[in-house]
Amino acid sequence: MGRREDLLDQVTDHVFEHGLIGLTLRPVAAAIGTSDRMLIYHFNSRDELVAAVVTRAEDRAIAAVDALPGTDGVRQGVNALWAALQTDPLHRATDIYVQAAATGLIGQERFAAIVCEANDRWVRALEDYLVRCGAPPERVARVVRLVDSSLYGFHLDLSTDRPDELAMGVDDLAAAAQAIAAGWDPAALGRPEAPTSVS
Template sequence: MGRREDLLDQVTDHVFEHGLIGLTLRPVAAAIGTSDRMLIYHFGNRDELVAAVVTRAEDRAVAAVDALPGAAGVRAGVNALWAALQRDPLHRCTDIYVQAAATGLIGQERFATIVREANERWVRALGDYLVRCGASPEAVGRIVRLVDSSLYGFHLDLSTDRPDELAEGVDDLAAAAQAIANGWDLAALGHAKGATR
């Protein structure tokens, strides 16, 4: 492993412990036993370092999802994914992504391209996991879109909502994902339900 990669792992570990918001070069350099000049040499500036940290956190998240065993069905798989998102490393990886979004950098180029590429790897990992849980390759894209965005929302609610209520909501999401995996058209079901009112 090169010096840059070693520094990146150290900074990422530091960010996992202390957060991304308010990160500045001099304090993080001191915390990991190097100089801010060394960080500038390897990363250019703070925004490039933040982008690299978000990418590294995404790499760790993808590896964690890749390591999840398939569950007995999509519903069980979504619930198992939610449980994994509440434990490290996925919990902290998700926190880093949310903090990066809060900084407003995600929408700015060059950061936007880096995050988009990381998100593509994340979506592929989720898709592969859900296929291991029984989703068909034809339905998995739709399921991933539903599950990914929803679980980020549930993650944000962890700080304010009761875990049992969130778990109930996640299971509703999991049931919807299973319905899509079973070939049910949820939009048509919603229209049919509305027509009976």
């Protein structure tokens, strides 16, 4: 492992422990036993270091999903994924992604390609996992779109809502994911008509 990769792992470990928001070079360098000049040498700027940390956190999250065994059905798989998201490294990696979004880093054009590539790999990992859980390959992309965004929302709610209430909501999501995997099309419900004015 090269010096840059070693530093990146150390900074990522630090961020997992202390968070991403407010990260500055000098304190993080001191915390991992190096200098801010060494971080600048390897990463050019604080923003590029943060982008690299977000990508490394995503790498760890993807490895964790890749290690999840398949389950007996999509519903069980989504519930198992939610349980995994509440443990490390998935829990902290998700926190890092949310914090990066909150700081506006993810939307910056210089880093959009890096984050988009990491997101594409994350989606592929979720697709592979849900196929292991029985989702048909031709429907799995639609299932992942629903599950991925929804679980991020549930993750944010962990700070305010009771875990048992969230678990019921996740199971409702899991049941919907199972139905979509089985061929149910939510569009078949139709769209509500626009309200008519009453004179």
